[in-house]
Amino acid sequence: MGKNGYLPLFETKPAxxxxxxxxxxxxxxxxxxxxxxxxxxxxxxxxxxxxxxxxVAELWFSFYFFITVxxxxxxxxxxxxxxxxxxxxxxxxxxxxxxxxCTADPRLEPPTMVVSTVLSVMAYDYPPHKLSVYLSDDGCxxxxxxxxxxxxxxxxxxxxFCRKLKVEPTSPEAYFQTTxxxxxxxxxxxxxxxxxxxxxxxxxxxxxxxxxxxxxxxxLAREKRPQIHHNFKAGALNAxxxxxxxxxxxxxxxxxxxxxxxxxxxxxxxxxxxxxDEGNGHEIAYVQYPQAFDNLTENEIYGSLRxxxxxxxxxxxxxxxxxxxxxxxxxxxxxxxxxxxxxxxAVELKAMKYDKKIIGSASxxxxxCKALASCTYEENTPWGKEKGVKYESLVEDVLTGMxxxxxxxxxxxxxxxxxxxxxxxxTTLLDTLVQHKRWGEGExxxxxxxxxxxxxxxxxxPLKLQLSYCIYxxxxxxxxxxxxxxxxxxxxxxxxxxxxxxxxxxxxxPYLYVIFVHRVHSLVEYVWLGGTVRGWLxxxxxxxxxxxxxxxxxxxxxxxxxxxxxxxxxAITGKxxxxxxxxxxxxxxxxFGTWSPMFTVLATLALFNLLGLIAVVxxxxxxxxxxxxxxxxxxxxxxxxxxLVFINLPIYQxxxxxxDSGKMPASVTLQSVAFAxxxxxxxxx
Numbered sequence: 001m002g003k004n005g006y007l008p009l010f011e012t013k014p015a016x017x018x019x020x021x022x023x024x025x026x027x028x029x030x031x032x033x034x035x036x037x038x039x040x041x042x043x044x045x046x047x048x049x050x051x052x053x054x055x056v057a058e059l060w061f062s063f064y065f066f067i068t069v070x071x072x073x074x075x076x077x078x079x080x081x082x083x084x085x086x087x088x089x090x091x092x093x094x095x096x097x098x099x100x101x102c103t104a105d106p107r108l109e110p111p112t113m114v115v116s117t118v119l120s121v122m123a124y125d126y127p128p129h130k131l132s133v134y135l136s137d138d139g140c141x142x143x144x145x146x147x148x149x150x151x152x153x154x155x156x157x158x159x160x161f162c163r164k165l166k167v168e169p170t171s172p173e174a175y176f177q178t179t180x181x182x183x184x185x186x187x188x189x190x191x192x193x194x195x196x197x198x199x200x201x202x203x204x205x206x207x208x209x210x211x212x213x214x215x216x217x218x219x220l221a222r223e224k225r226p227q228i229h230h231n232f233k234a235g236a237l238n239a240x241x242x243x244x245x246x247x248x249x250x251x252x253x254x255x256x257x258x259x260x261x262x263x264x265x266x267x268x269x270x271x272x273x274x275x276x277d278e279g280n281g282h283e284i285a286y287v288q289y290p291q292a293f294d295n296l297t298e299n300e301i302y303g304s305l306r307x308x309x310x311x312x313x314x315x316x317x318x319x320x321x322x323x324x325x326x327x328x329x330x331x332x333x334x335x336x337x338x339x340x341x342x343x344x345x346a347v348e349l350k351a352m353k354y355d356k357k358i359i360g361s362a363s364x365x366x367x368x369c370k371a372l373a374s375c376t377y378e379e380n381t382p383w384g385k386e387k388g389v390k391y392e393s394l395v396e397d398v399l400t401g402m403x404x405x406x407x408x409x410x411x412x413x414x415x416x417x418x419x420x421x422x423x424x425x426x427t428t429l430l431d432t433l434v435q436h437k438r439w440g441e442g443e444x445x446x447x448x449x450x451x452x453x454x455x456x457x458x459x460x461x462p463l464k465l466q467l468s469y470c471i472y473x474x475x476x477x478x479x480x481x482x483x484x485x486x487x488x489x490x491x492x493x494x495x496x497x498x499x500x501x502x503x504x505x506x507x508x509x510p511y512l513y514v515i516f517v518h519r520v521h522s523l524v525e526y527v528w529l530g531g532t533v534r535g536w537l538x539x540x541x542x543x544x545x546x547x548x549x550x551x552x553x554x555x556x557x558x559x560x561x562x563x564x565x566x567x568x569x570x571a572i573t574g575k576x577x578x579x580x581x582x583x584x585x586x587x588x589x590x591x592f593g594t595w596s597p598m599f600t601v602l603a604t605l606a607l608f609n610l611l612g613l614i615a616v617v618x619x620x621x622x623x624x625x626x627x628x629x630x631x632x633x634x635x636x637x638x639x640x641x642x643x644l645v646f647i648n649l650p651i652y653q654x655x656x657x658x659x660d661s662g663k664m665p666a667s668v669t670l671q672s673v674a675f676a677x678x679x680x681x682x683x684x685x
Contacts, residue, residue: 011079012077024517028514036055040055067468068471080416081273102240103139111141118151120263121133121256129215134218134244160212241333259423263421275330290309290313290328291423293422298532298588299532301588302538302542309325313325314415320462321413321465323472394442433546436551436554448558477551477555487605489641545602548601580660616641
């Protein structure tokens, strides 16, 4: 029971098993202390700089581990009471909700997928006259426009179909892909057949075939000019904020990517349980749902955002509020428009009523809205700086969320039992690496700018939340320590330089403990969140691939931008693949197929470690009885080399054993062989 005698609309519970996690973290910390003591105490007389490099890399890993512990120290999980929401608010008293869907390129984001997403959010279990759906088409595609026009007619049939049969998910494309045509159920079979015959029907009235209202649907293709920067997705969202304020001006805004269809028709009601809660709702700026994917393979060959979306965001919530991840987020219009939280505003929000009836239609002055969406409207205005979605980073979502939190607002993470949204994950290795390269570069931009959380976040963000942002801000710098650990131990094997204590030494125990326990905890965590053991192995592989390529190129590109040698570019991840690529993805065969400098780096490192392992094995065979002594001295380096070779098995297969079109290109193979042989030769001589 709340302070004023009301029943709260949501509850918050801490995660279970925190005692075990904190004990694990403490034991790892003790192990790290022993490792540091060993590094300092057993400083070699020769080859000291290699030893120092290892120590610095381990200090970096320890620091990053400390950041992850802060994020996962106190995760919280929330549940809502939609029945209390329904009993407390009549339908006319519920607030309006504007829904933004963004698309940019019809070749990479097919119009059929886009309109399927639009139809899915139009079919929410919510008063339709309270919903307004806006599609921003930065591709200005006639195909997308006419597909949406056709979808507006189909909505008259689809929405009643969803209501009658309680359809989930409400995306037509996803529903018909996963639901077989009914045979035994006469009622459903008839409803299905209507669908088939009447899909081309159009009605000028904004009602469906049952006479019930349809949500407002607005298409927007904002003006662009070559000489004026349009600011990518952030610019599209800001144009939608302005245009929607003249059309529907709903107090709450849901934004989704064009491939993130609604999988839970109750999602809006769940979000409103937070915003309309009498106790704490007035201080909440946005409700962030986790990002999930509909097309992942069983073992997630290119990894997933499973831990990030299901655990780390819950950790953010416990530390002060989740970051904004750019999709699947319900915003309060005031906070998204740049308004600061204050006690005066809190009083206004508590007293706000949402039962105003819409008078007239959603028609609007087109000329006014064209001006709001023009490419020159934002000149000499606070849009993109103090108002709306921020422009000064490739990860505009994270920066925008941080800006909102720095103005005193709270945010909430909510992971319902049925996933609220499902999207399309990358289906090739290169798409995955390029996507993370953009994310890594954007996070580094934030860290090295005036928007650094330790500066930007004061005084309204708690220190633990500022530190939490570093888990992503430091993605790109992670590449240097990882590259050192991937390359130097093998390099030193060629030179006969030992970098770790002997296997027989008691000083090897802390190394073994930290490595083994840390990886076992990672495996248990991944499986607990619904993954598989093979999925975890793929996650470890992608973890290394991203750190040695995506984040390396992110760091290099950002440095070049700082010195004015290049400009920011927004790379759209493709949502379509040809049949052969799709078949290999379903079979969990890693896709290469095209030249990329990232592949050259990966293949060179893989071959270098393979050559190092071959050299050690050959040396052991030649020496015979002395092999145990060699293993005792170089055991940790040999084991590390074995692990790296195992992780790189798909690369060796793509280079030397596969014949399909998704194999490693011959040019990459030749370059990598040359670089690896050159590096091996230089280490020997």
